[in-house]
Amino acid sequence: xxxxxxxxxxxxxxxxxxxxxxxxxxxxxxxxxxxxxxxxxxxxxxxxxxxxxxxxxxxxxxxxxxxxxxxxxxxxxxxxxxxxxxxxxxxxxxxxxxxxxxxxxxxxxxxxxxxxx
Amino acid sequence: xxxxxxxxxxxxxxxxxxxxxxxxxxxxxxxxxxxxxxxxxxxxxxxxxxxxxxxxxxxxxxxxxxxxxxxxxxxxxxxxxxxxxxxxxxxxxxxxxxxxxxxxxxxxx
Numbered sequence: 001x002x003x004x005x006x007x008x009x010x011x012x013x014x015x016x017x018x019x020x021x022x023x024x025x026x027x028x029x030x031x032x033x034x035x036x037x038x039x040x041x042x043x044x045x046x047x048x049x050x051x052x053x054x055x056x057x058x059x060x061x062x063x064x065x066x067x068x069x070x071x072x073x074x075x076x077x078x079x080x081x082x083x084x085x086x087x088x089x090x091x092x093x094x095x096x097x098x099x100x101x102x103x104x105x106x107x108x109x110x111x112x113x114x115x116x117x
Numbered sequence: 118x119x120x121x122x123x124x125x126x127x128x129x130x131x132x133x134x135x136x137x138x139x140x141x142x143x144x145x146x147x148x149x150x151x152x153x154x155x156x157x158x159x160x161x162x163x164x165x166x167x168x169x170x171x172x173x174x175x176x177x178x179x180x181x182x183x184x185x186x187x188x189x190x191x192x193x194x195x196x197x198x199x200x201x202x203x204x205x206x207x208x209x210x211x212x213x214x215x216x217x218x219x220x221x222x223x224x225x226x
Contacts, residue, residue, distance in 0.1 A: 035216070044205055045154075045162060047216035058214040061118075094161055102209040103152035103167035104216070105174075110161055 002027040004095050004108035011114050012089075018082040020111055022095030025076070029053055032097035034071060034078040035104065040091045048093075050101075051078060090115045119143050121206050121219035128224050132198055138191040138222045140206030145186045150209040153182055153191045156221075157202045165204075166191065193224075201226050 008020035022034070035050035049059040049069045057069045068081040082089060092110040099105070120143040130136055140151070148169035154162035164173045166182035169189055179200075181192045193200055206219040 037216075044218045044220050045207075046218070050214075060215060061213070100167075101211075101214075102150045103164055103173075103207070104154075104162075105164045105167075107161035107163070 002097060002106045004097060004106060006093060006095050006108045006111035008111065008113075010112060011116065012085050013117050014086055014115055015084055018085050018089060018093075018113060018115075019080065020093055020095070020113070021077055021079045022108060023075070023077050024097060027097070029071065029076045029078065029097070030073055031099055032106075033099075033101045034069075035096045035098070036069060036080045037094045037096055037104070037107075038089075038091040039094070039110075045094070046091075048080065048082075085115050087115050089113075118215075119146060119208055119210060119217055121208055121217055123204075123206060123219035123222045125222060126220075128222060129226070130196055130224065131226065132196050134196050136193040136196060136200075136224055138193075138204055138224070140184075140189040140191070140219050142187045142189070142208060146208050148185055150211075151182075151184075151189050152207045152209075153180075154205045154207060155200075155202050156205065162205060196224075198226075200224065 003025045012018045030053040036048040039045045051057040051069045066083040071078040094110045095108040096104045122141045124139045151169040153166040156162040170182040
């Protein structure tokens with residue numbers, strides 16, 4: 001059974017960098033497309049980006065200029081960095097993995113990140 | 118970029134009834150890349166249907182996905198109390214690579 005756990009600061013100051021790490025257990029990260037998805041209260045999920053174990057990331061065009069997603073296969077982890085955050089970036093951030101790219105079948109519990117000074 | 122529009126926004130029904138949720142794409146999409154999720158308060162979305170009509174593991178057979186082209190549906194028959202939740206459709210695009218979600222349909226008692 002694949003399990004995912006998000007970790008990282010839950011409070012970020014405006015203009016600073018949001019950083020989260022996802023630790024995958026119960027499966028090798030090399031088998032998966034690893035995505036970050038966020039969801040603001042009462043809104044639909046928003047895909048942030050994904051990376052395959054090869055290390056090539058694909059980003060949501062609306063966030064691309066501020067975004068870095070990376071993978072560490074030795075630790076079975078992948079990470080998200082979002083620069084220059086504003087209050088609009090406050091959301092629940094989910095890490096997800098899927099073996100087939102088309103649909104997302106494993107989700108973390110989510111990390112609620114607030115943006116405030 | 119493909120836009121997914123779900124209707125209705127809210128659907129009020131009673132247990133035992135059937136529900137039909139709609140997802141319309143702004144342009145024709147392949148059925149391979151259309152999925153449905155269920156989300157309950159405080160939980161992550163859960164994959165119900167992928168490939169437009171294939172039930173994910175643990176999805177009861179009361180849930181049926183269908184459609185093609187631009188129009189897709191999720192039908193839930195014999196509604197159970199645990200089915201009342203928000204449902205999202207989602208499309209995966211290969212070029213450019215990205216996932217898009219509909220705005221959701223809230224199924225309430």
